[in-house]
Each structure stands twice: as structure tokens, then as C-alpha cells.
Amino acid sequence: MNDLASRRPSGPVSVSAAYRRLLGYLKPHKGAFALGILGGAVYAASTASFAWLAKRFGDGTFTHPNPRMVLLIPIALVIIFIGRGIGSFTQTYFMGYVGRSIVKRLRSEVFRSVLDLPASFFDRTSTGALLSRLTYNSEQVGHACTSSVVIMVRAALTVVGVIFWMFWFNWQLALISLATGPLAGWLVSVVNQRFRRYGRRIQDSMGDVTRIAKESFEAPRLVKVYEAQPHLRAQFESVNEHNRRSFMRLILTRGLANPIVQLVTALGGAVVLGMAIRDTVDGQMSPGDLLGFFTALTSIAQPLRELVGVSDPLQQGIAAAESLFELIDEPGEPRGGGYTTGRVRGDVEFRNVTFSYPQGKAAALRNVSLAVPAGSSLAIVGRSGSGKSTLVSLLPRFYEPDTGAILIDGRDIREYELASLRQQIAVVSQDVTLFDDTIRNNIAFGREVPESDLLRVAEAAHVLEFTADLPGGLDAMVGEGGVLLSGGQRQRISIARALLKNAPILILDEATSALDTESERHIQAALAQLVRNRTTFVVAHRLSTVEQADRIVVLGAGEPVESGTHAQLLAREGRYAQLYRMQFAD
Ligand SMILES: Nc1ncnc2c1ncn2[C@@H]1O[C@H](COP(=O)(O)OP(=O)(O)OP(=O)(O)O)[C@@H](O)[C@H]1O
Ligand SMILES: [Mg+2]
Structure with missing residues (x-):
């Protein structure tokens, strides 16, 4: 599992930098944060005043018995508790407010950053791990920034208050008590380091758990028909066990830390x-002072325990923040050049383009040179894996060529502003992606469009044909990933989406592969109309769909091996003619 854990790039965000950056997140909520801290301080002061109450009680009862104490002590007790209650509420409410705001902001920032990351990032990162970071890690940061901080402040203030009373009652003894301080402090810092390390491991293993669960749940039919349950169970068991073990290390540290710190405190306290008892017996200390001192000494244990306990979520939060900051800092896609345009004519040229995927050994495209005049269509054919999809994915700059250039209207696509470039291109990709929404929204895809336009494209892509039978029509839900529809229906929605975009450059990557011959013929007719004044790239295995193209290029292992019109290529008796004959052997 270690290879899974280490798959994440360990970023340059250092621990102290993470602390400083988190302060920036607190800044907009200074007021609420201060109130939260104030609440903690009131709570601490109330707790520390028990020692004072104990002294008054001792003095008023044993040393100089005072009948007024009958009333005063209980009233003081109630007042102290009211103070503690107010402090507790203020702290809980305002820190909760700050915490939720930070979680929200972090999530938004991570989400926004991830949306803008280049395609290659998603090739190497599992979405499950990303989800886990977005949900689990951000919660931990929120917790660390607020409850942990307030507990820390509160406990520290309580300790200070209590120590103050100890000095007040008997400074020599207080000094001796404090001697155990450095030892406890050293213990806490050792424990902190471990917490941080284990925290990071736990977050990684949470990512693995989410990833495997997500992948398994997303493909229930695949899992069933290949009886992959045992395999997935074993995989899940392994990451789940790794998660448990990481947690157990943390729990062990947490479990040991407390008793050890307490034992050190107790030993000091006992001495x-x-x-103190000796001093009282000798008459150097009043019973009130002894009682006060004793109360102070015992009430120091609880905040000390909190101080040790709080470092666990705090360190986990810091580790979580580091991992989120890495995502936020991950460089996004290049913005592109400064050139923007309303609508290009659509001349496209590939000039000696070579491209290899970062993980790929061999180049996926080699020395590809192609010119597609505006308004014409180019069909790309070739064996599976020959680089057809790769070729068209370079046009919207999903990836950057290693060498060579791609030009639209004679201008390098890197000179276009990225958004402006992508406005020019509509894609029907090989794997259709639908969102869990209505058919209408999947076609419009977040854009405000007149109903008439929507109906026109739905008609042309033969979507209306099947929505007529659906309850809700265009407003029927498609299910997650479009599961409620057939493959061909999904493809038609995807075609309608591209038609609606009405872009000058159209990419159809196996756009009609899931359709039966009749539907395909209908849609071909619609596409033929659409293609008329657009530059179109058609990738298809079925050669019947590419015959009409103005030009056909045959790719072989990333290199164009033949090109020409259907008739020319048939006449040439080369690769294309061979492919064509195989498909129409009958
Ligand atoms: N995201 C990726 N990361 C790494 N390598 C990839 C990636 N996508 C494709 N490849 C590799 O690049 C080569 C070309 O793939 P491509 O998807 O372009 O083929 P294709 O011609 O579209 O095939 P098909 O007809 O099966 O769709 C293949 O060898 C493939 O393994
Ligand atoms: Mg492909």
C-alpha cells in the first residue's frame, strides 16, 4: 500500500508555512475568532477561580468561622458556573462559525483549483483520493483551526490562572511544582511529531479507501458479471486494514501520551x-491556603490533559492543510496568449507535431502535418491505439505538443486565450459523460439558451425521438453518468450538446459508434448539414461514416501513412483500401 500512499507528490509546503497560511484563513473572521477565544478565557477564569473559592471556604469555615459563608459560598459557586456557561457557549458558537467558514472556503478553493488543472493531472491522480481530500481533510483543518485552538487557549489560560493561585497561596511550593514543567513540555513535543506523521498517513489511507470504494460502486454491473467481488473485497480489505493500522498507531500514541504526562504531573504533585501538608501541620500555612492550593493542584490535571490531547487534532489539521495547499498551489492550465476572437474562420493546420504522454514510452504522435481548410472535413482512421483521439485532443489544448505547432486561422493556438480557443471547438468524445441532471440541462450544460434552439438541436440529434416516450420528456433525469439511458441515447445527447454549441470547429470522436445503422443514417444527415460550414474532424472505425469526408487520413502508430479522398485512397490500393475491403467483405 505504500506505493499508493506515496503516489501523491510531496509538496514544498512546509509546516510553518502551513501555519502562517492558515492564519490568513482566520483573518477575515478576526472578530468571531476573538470572541471565541474570549469565551475560552472566561471559561478558564471561572475554572481557575474554584481555587479561590476553596480558600475562602477553608478560611471562612475552619480558620475564622463566618456564618455569612452559608450563603456566600453557594452563591459564588452558582456565579462561577454561570460565567463558565456563558464562556462555554460563546466559545462553541463563535469558533463553530469560524470553523465552518474555513471549511467552506478551503473546499471552494480546492474545487476551483482542481477544475482548472490540466488533463494530465487527472491522468495521474485518482478522483477518489481527491474526493477524500475535499471532504475529510478539509474537515480536519476546520477542526484544528477552531476547537483545537480554543481548547489550547482555554487550557493554557486555565493552567496560568491556577498557577497564579498556587503562587498566591505558597510561592515556594508553586516553584517546586513548576519544575516538572519542562519534562512535560518535552514529552508533548515528541508526541506532536508523531501525531503529525500518523495524521498524514491516515489521510493518505482515507484517500485509498475512498478511491477503491468509488471505483467499485461506480461499476456494479462490471463487478457482477466478472465476479470481481472477491478481488475488490481483498483490495478494500487491504486499504481498510492499512487505514486501521495507521489509526491504531495514532491511538497508541494518544493513549500513552496522556497517562505518561499525568504520571509525571502526579509525581510532582504528590511531593x-x-x-504543603507538612507546612500546614507546622502552622506555616492556613487551612484555607492548603485547601486552595490543593484545589489548584488538582484542577491543573484536566487542562494539562487537554493540552496534550489537543495536539493530535491540531497536528492532523496541519498535515491536512498541507495536502490541501498542495492542491490549491498545483499549477493550473496555461492561460494561453492574449489573443481573443469572437469566431474563427476555421483553418486548422498541424505542423510537424510530435507528442508523447508523460507516462508513455513511445510517442503517441510523430511528425504529424495536416492542413484542414476552413469548412472542410477531415476523417481520421486507423487501428485502435494509433493516436486518433490523441490527435484531436491537442486542438483544445488538453495536452501540449512536444514539438511542432498547431495553427488555427494561421495563428498558433498558444497565442489564443485558452477560453477563447475552446469557444471555437465543440467535441463529441468517444466516452460520453453525462451529469446526474435532466436531459435538458445535459444539453444546455449550464448555458442559458432559448427553448427553440434547444428543441432544434434535440430534434436534429434525434433526442426528441426517445424523450417523447419518457415521463418528463426533456426534463427526465438521466441518472448518474446517464445510467437510465441507453448508450445510443447518451450519444445523441452528447451530439445535441455539440450542435448547440454551434462552434466553427467540430470534433466527432466515434460520435455515432453506439447507434444502430438507421439512427446513424438519420444523424449523419443532421451532421452533414451541420458540417457544411464548419471545420470538422471525424474519427470513426466504421468507414461508411467517413466516405463523405473531404479528406481522409490514415494513422499508423501515430504517423499519417496515407491521405486523400475516399476514391483516391481506394484507387491507391493501400492501407485504406485494405481496411475498407475487410469491412465490406460481404
Ligand atoms: N491519457 C493517456 N495517458 C497515457 N497514454 C495514453 C493516454 N491516452 C492514450 N494513451 C496512449 O496513446 C496511444 C494512442 O491512444 P489514442 O486514444 O489516441 O488511440 P485511438 O487511435 O483513439 O484508439 P481507439 O480507436 O481505440 O480510440 C495509445 O497507445 C494509448 O495507450
Ligand atoms: Mg480513440
């Missing part, structure tokens, strides 16, 4: 208490 001090012995001395």
Missing part, C-alpha cells in the same frame, strides 16, 4: 502536596 508538593506532602510538603
Whole structure:
């Protein structure tokens, strides 16, 4: 599992930088944060005043018995608790507010950043791990920034308050008590380091758990028909176990840290208490002071425990913040040049383009030179894996060529502003992606469009043909990934989407592969109309759909091996003619 955990690039975000950056997230909520801290301080002051109450109680009852104490002590007790209650509420509410705001902002920032990451990022990152970071890690950051901070402040203030009373009652003994401080501090820092390390491991393993679960749940039919359950169970068991083990290390540290710190405190406390009792017996200390001192000494244990316990979520939060900042800092796609245009004519030229995928060994495209005049169509054929989809994916700059250039209207596509470039291109890709929404929204895809336009493209792409039978028509839901529709229906929605975009350059990558011959013929007719004044790239295995193209290029292992019109290529008796004959052997 280690290879899974280490798959994430370890970023340059250092721990102290993460702290400083988190402060920036707190800044807009200074007021609420301060109120939260104030609440914690009130709580701490109330807790520390128990020692004072104990002294008054001791003095008023044993040393100088005072009948007014009958009323005063209970009233003081109630007041202290009211103070503590107000402090507790203020702290919970305002810190909760700050925490939720930070979680929200972090999520938005991560989401926004990830949307803009280049296609190659998604090739090497699992979406499950991304989801886990977006949900689980951001929660941890929110927790660390707020509850952990307030607990820390509150506990530290309580300790300070209590120590103040100890000095007040007997400074020599207080000094002796404090001698155990450095030892406890050293212990806490050792524990902190471990918490941070384990925190990061747990977050990684959470990512693995999400990833495997997501992949398995997304393909239930595949899993069933190939009886992949045992395999997936084993895989899940492995990451789940890794997650448990990482957690157990954390729990072990957490479990040990507390008793050890407490034991150190108790040993110191025992010595001090012995001395205090001796002083009282000797008459150097009043019973009130002893009672106060004793109360202070015992009430220091709880905040000390909190101080140790809080470092766990705090360190996990820091680790989580680091991983989120890495995502936020991940460089997005190049914005492109400064050139923007309303609508290009559509001359496209590939000039000696060579491209290899970052992970790929061999180049996926080699020395591809092609010119597609505006308004004409180019069909790309070739064996599976010959680079057809890769070729068309370079046009919207999903990937950058290693060498060579691609030009639209004689201008390098890198000179176009990215958004402007992509406005010029509509794509019907090989794997149709639909969102869990209505058919209408999947076609319009977030754009405001007149109903008449929507109906026109739905008609042309033969979407209306099947929506007529659906309850809800165009407003029927498609299900996650479009599961409620057939493959061909999904493809038709995807075609309608591209028609609606009405872009001067159209890419059809196996756009009609899932359609039966009759539907295909109908849609071909619609496409033929559409293609008329657009530059079109058609990728198809079925050669019957490419015959009409103005030009056909045959790719072989990333290189164009033949090109010409259907008739020319048949006459040449080369690769194309061979492919064609195989398909129409009958
Ligand atoms: N995202 C990717 N990362 C790495 N390599 C890839 C990626 N996509 C494709 N490849 C590789 O690039 C080569 C060309 O793939 P491409 O998808 O362009 O083929 P194709 O001609 O479209 O095939 P098909 O007809 O099966 O769709 C293949 O060898 C493939 O393994
Ligand atoms: Mg392909």
C-alpha cells in the first residue's frame, strides 16, 4: 500500500508555512475568532477561580468561622458556573462559525483549483483520493483551526490562572511544582511529531479507501458479471486494514501520551502536596491556603490533559492543510496568449507535431502535418491505439505538443486565450459523460439558451425521438453518468450538446459508434448539414461514416501513412483500401 500512499507528490509546503497560511484563513473572521477565544478565557477564569473559592471556604469555615459563608459560598459557586456557561457557549458558537467558514472556503478553493488543472493531472491522480481530500481533510483543518485552538487557549489560560493561585497561596511550593514543567513540555513535543506523521498517513489511507470504494460502486454491473467481488473485497480489505493500522498507531500514541504526562504531573504533585501538608501541620500555612492550593493542584490535571490531547487534532489539521495547499498551489492550465476572437474562420493546420504522454514510452504522435481548410472535413482512421483521439485532443489544448505547432486561422493556438480557443471547438468524445441532471440541462450544460434552439438541436440529434416516450420528456433525469439511458441515447445527447454549441470547429470522436445503422443514417444527415460550414474532424472505425469526408487520413502508430479522398485512397490500393475491403467483405 505504500506505493499508493506515496503516489501523491510531496509538496514544498512546509509546516510553518502551513501555519502562517492558515492564519490568513482566520483573518477575515478576526472578530468571531476573538470572541471565541474570549469565551475560552472566561471559561478558564471561572475554572481557575474554584481555587479561590476553596480558600475562602477553608478560611471562612475552619480558620475564622463566618456564618455569612452559608450563603456566600453557594452563591459564588452558582456565579462561577454561570460565567463558565456563558464562556462555554460563546466559545462553541463563535469558533463553530469560524470553523465552518474555513471549511467552506478551503473546499471552494480546492474545487476551483482542481477544475482548472490540466488533463494530465487527472491522468495521474485518482478522483477518489481527491474526493477524500475535499471532504475529510478539509474537515480536519476546520477542526484544528477552531476547537483545537480554543481548547489550547482555554487550557493554557486555565493552567496560568491556577498557577497564579498556587503562587498566591505558597510561592515556594508553586516553584517546586513548576519544575516538572519542562519534562512535560518535552514529552508533548515528541508526541506532536508523531501525531503529525500518523495524521498524514491516515489521510493518505482515507484517500485509498475512498478511491477503491468509488471505483467499485461506480461499476456494479462490471463487478457482477466478472465476479470481481472477491478481488475488490481483498483490495478494500487491504486499504481498510492499512487505514486501521495507521489509526491504531495514532491511538497508541494518544493513549500513552496522556497517562505518561499525568504520571509525571502526579509525581510532582504528590511531593508538593506532602510538603504543603507538612507546612500546614507546622502552622506555616492556613487551612484555607492548603485547601486552595490543593484545589489548584488538582484542577491543573484536566487542562494539562487537554493540552496534550489537543495536539493530535491540531497536528492532523496541519498535515491536512498541507495536502490541501498542495492542491490549491498545483499549477493550473496555461492561460494561453492574449489573443481573443469572437469566431474563427476555421483553418486548422498541424505542423510537424510530435507528442508523447508523460507516462508513455513511445510517442503517441510523430511528425504529424495536416492542413484542414476552413469548412472542410477531415476523417481520421486507423487501428485502435494509433493516436486518433490523441490527435484531436491537442486542438483544445488538453495536452501540449512536444514539438511542432498547431495553427488555427494561421495563428498558433498558444497565442489564443485558452477560453477563447475552446469557444471555437465543440467535441463529441468517444466516452460520453453525462451529469446526474435532466436531459435538458445535459444539453444546455449550464448555458442559458432559448427553448427553440434547444428543441432544434434535440430534434436534429434525434433526442426528441426517445424523450417523447419518457415521463418528463426533456426534463427526465438521466441518472448518474446517464445510467437510465441507453448508450445510443447518451450519444445523441452528447451530439445535441455539440450542435448547440454551434462552434466553427467540430470534433466527432466515434460520435455515432453506439447507434444502430438507421439512427446513424438519420444523424449523419443532421451532421452533414451541420458540417457544411464548419471545420470538422471525424474519427470513426466504421468507414461508411467517413466516405463523405473531404479528406481522409490514415494513422499508423501515430504517423499519417496515407491521405486523400475516399476514391483516391481506394484507387491507391493501400492501407485504406485494405481496411475498407475487410469491412465490406460481404
Ligand atoms: N491519457 C493517456 N495517458 C497515457 N497514454 C495514453 C493516454 N491516452 C492514450 N494513451 C496512449 O496513446 C496511444 C494512442 O491512444 P489514442 O486514444 O489516441 O488511440 P485511438 O487511435 O483513439 O484508439 P481507439 O480507436 O481505440 O480510440 C495509445 O497507445 C494509448 O495507450
Ligand atoms: Mg480513440
